[in-house]
Amino acid sequence: MPTLVRxxxxxxxxxxxxxxxxxxxLLGLNVANLWHLISTSPQGWLAVLMLFVFxxxxxxxxxxxxxxxxxxxxxxxxxGGRREAIKPAQAEPLRVRVAVGGLPxxx
Numbered sequence: 879m880p881t882l883v884r885x886x887x888x889x890x891x892x893x894x895x896x897x898x899x900x901x902x903x904l905l906g907l908n909v910a911n912l913w914h915l916i917s918t919s920p921q922g923w924l925a926v927l928m929l930f931v932f933x934x935x936x937x938x939x940x941x942x943x944x945x946x947x948x949x950x951x952x953x954x955x956x957x958g959g960r961r962e963a964i965k966p967a968q969a970e971p972l973r974v975r976v977a978v979g980g981l982p983x984x985x
Contacts, residue, residue: 889945893938894930900937901929 905913905926916922 885945886942889942890938893936893941894934896937896941897930897934900933901926904929 903909905916908914916925919925
């Protein structure tokens with residue numbers, strides 16, 4: 879299996895693990911009376927499942943993005959960051975010719 883695919887799958891597991899911790903904390907701390915709503919509703923399990931899955935998707939995406947952005951390329955140059963200084967533009971007057979009669983009229 880390619881390295882990048884293994885990295886993605888690993889980060890998906892981490893993201894869904896974080897989602898489980900987050901949903902558990904939401905229910906355990908009874909944020910916005912969520913535990914009462916879920917425990918008294920016949921479809922409460924569906925709400926918990928949706929919270930887990932949707933937060934898992936978000937956390938997995940963020941986790942993977944963080945890992946990808948922190949990767950470094952060790953094979954190139956000295957690290958960059960050296961650009962030539964931008965020279966200020968020299969403003970020169972420009973001669974514009976205008977016909978004496980102005981613009982033609984539309985009928």
